[in-house]
Amino acid sequence: MDKLLSVDGLKTHFFLKRGVVKAVDGVSFALAAGETLGLIGESGSGKTVTGLSILGLPPRPAGRIVAGSIRLDGVELVGLSERTLASEIRGRKIAMISQDPMSSLNPVFTVGSQVAAPIRAHGLARGRSAMDLAIDELARVRVPSATERAGNYPHQFSGGMRQRVVAAMAIACKPRLLIADEPTSALDVTIQVQFMDLIESIQAETGAGLLFVTHDLGVAASLCHRIAVMYAGQIVESADVRTLYANPAHPYTQGLLESLPKLGARQSRLSSIKGTPPDPLSLPDGCAFHPRCPHATDRCRQQAPPSIDLGDGQRASCWLLENA
Numbered sequence: 668m669d670k671l672l673s674v675d676g677l678k679t680h681f682f683l684k685r686g687v688v689k690a691v692d693g694v695s696f697a698l699a700a701g702e703t704l705g706l707i708g709e710s711g712s713g714k715t716v717t718g719l720s721i722l723g724l725p726p727r728p729a730g731r732i733v734a735g736s737i738r739l740d741g742v743e744l745v746g747l748s749e750r751t752l753a754s755e756i757r758g759r760k761i762a763m764i765s766q767d768p769m770s771s772l773n774p775v776f777t778v779g780s781q782v783a784a785p786i787r788a789h790g791l792a793r794g795r796s797a798m799d800l801a802i803d804e805l806a807r808v809r810v811p812s813a814t815e816r817a818g819n820y821p822h823q824f825s826g827g828m829r830q831r832v833v834a835a836m837a838i839a840c841k842p843r844l845l846i847a848d849e850p851t852s853a854l855d856v857t858i859q860v861q862f863m864d865l866i867e868s869i870q871a872e873t874g875a876g877l878l879f880v881t882h883d884l885g886v887a888a889s890l891c892h893r894i895a896v897m898y899a900g901q902i903v904e905s906a907d908v909r910t911l912y913a914n915p916a917h918p919y920t921q922g923l924l925e926s927l928p929k930l931g932a933r934q935s936r937l938s939s940i941k942g943t944p945p946d947p948l949s950l951p952d953g954c955a956f957h958p959r960c961p962h963a964t965d966r967c968r969q970q971a972p973p974s975i976d977l978g979d980g981q982r983a984s985c986w987l988l989e990n991a
């Protein structure tokens with residue numbers, strides 16, 4: 668089957684005075700239309716930089732895509748000019764719902780005009796009819812009284828409603844791929860749940876692929892079909908969601924899952940992974956996880972493990988699995 672999105676060997680590095688940060692270092696995954704892939708991992712593992720790279724926006728000036736391929740519907744995006752990315756890809760075929768709705772909204776324009784802006788910019792409609800489409804999108808994300816609310820400014824909305832407006836902007840041009848980067852982390856728990864339901868129904872309705880970035884395994888479990896676990900710029904394990912939660916293969920994934928509070932389990936305290944994520948400017952030799960891994964051997968300290976196919980669509984990068 669032809670995938671909607673194929674990322675192969677992606678490397679996005681930051682060239683700093685102090686050295687090179689290999690924020691994304693050889694990431695490969697694929698996503699089908701209508702599928703939700705969860706990209707999970709601790710803070711600093713490279714999730715956001717992966718998403719920004721797909722949008723053609725590696726953080727400037729230090730960040731650069733140095734290797735790899737990103738294909739959307741078979742079209743290579745790496746190497747496209749900024750002009751083509753801006754006019755044909757970003758906001759049109761790939762859209763992002765970011766963590767902080769205020770950074771995506773301009774305080775001095777009405778919400779309706781901001782949702783209409785990408786519709787006009789990409790030539791889907793003009794003038795009044797662009798505003799009508801914007802109102803439709805606001806209604807689709809369940810902003811009550813969308814027609815009247817379109818004339819309000821961002822500060823007149825609650826945090827949860829602002830996040831819906833950001834979602835309406837993202838889906839306004841019917842993108843093929845949605846990237847949601849920790850979209851609920853600024854919201855209260857009940858509002859989070861509502862927003863996740865909304866994302867799920869938008870995706871079912873539009874058939875878009877969804878790359879869902881989160882550090883929250885609970886949220887990922889409820890929304891995603893497949894999960895890719897990132898550590899220090901690499902995907903260390905990927906599997907369909909049931910397999911990953913039932914049979915995590917990589918010690919890092921196992922540690923992440925053990926640190927999840929379990930319903931009904933009598934746990935006196937949360938276990939969690941020992942140690943801290945590595946300094947991105949001086950990653951350990953061998954497997955980047957070895958200093959925190961309870962099973963590390965000499966080989967783990969010296970050689971980076973290969974990605975091992977465990978069957979049923981599960982892969983993990985760990986020497987322990989080599990002959991398992």
Ligand SMILES: Nc1ncnc2c1ncn2[C@@H]1O[C@H](COP(=O)(O)OP(=O)(O)O)[C@@H](O)[C@H]1O
Pocket residue numbers: 681688690708709710711712713714715716717726727729730947
């Ligand atoms: N603008 C930047 N300049 C330099 N380094 C950056 C920049 N943005 C991110 N990084 C580095 O890239 C790595 C991955 O960051 P990020 O993708 O934001 O992690 P995550 O989203 O998983 O928390 C981190 O080590 C971070 O310090």
Ligand SMILES: [Mg+2]
Pocket residue numbers: 714715716
């Ligand atoms: Mg992030």
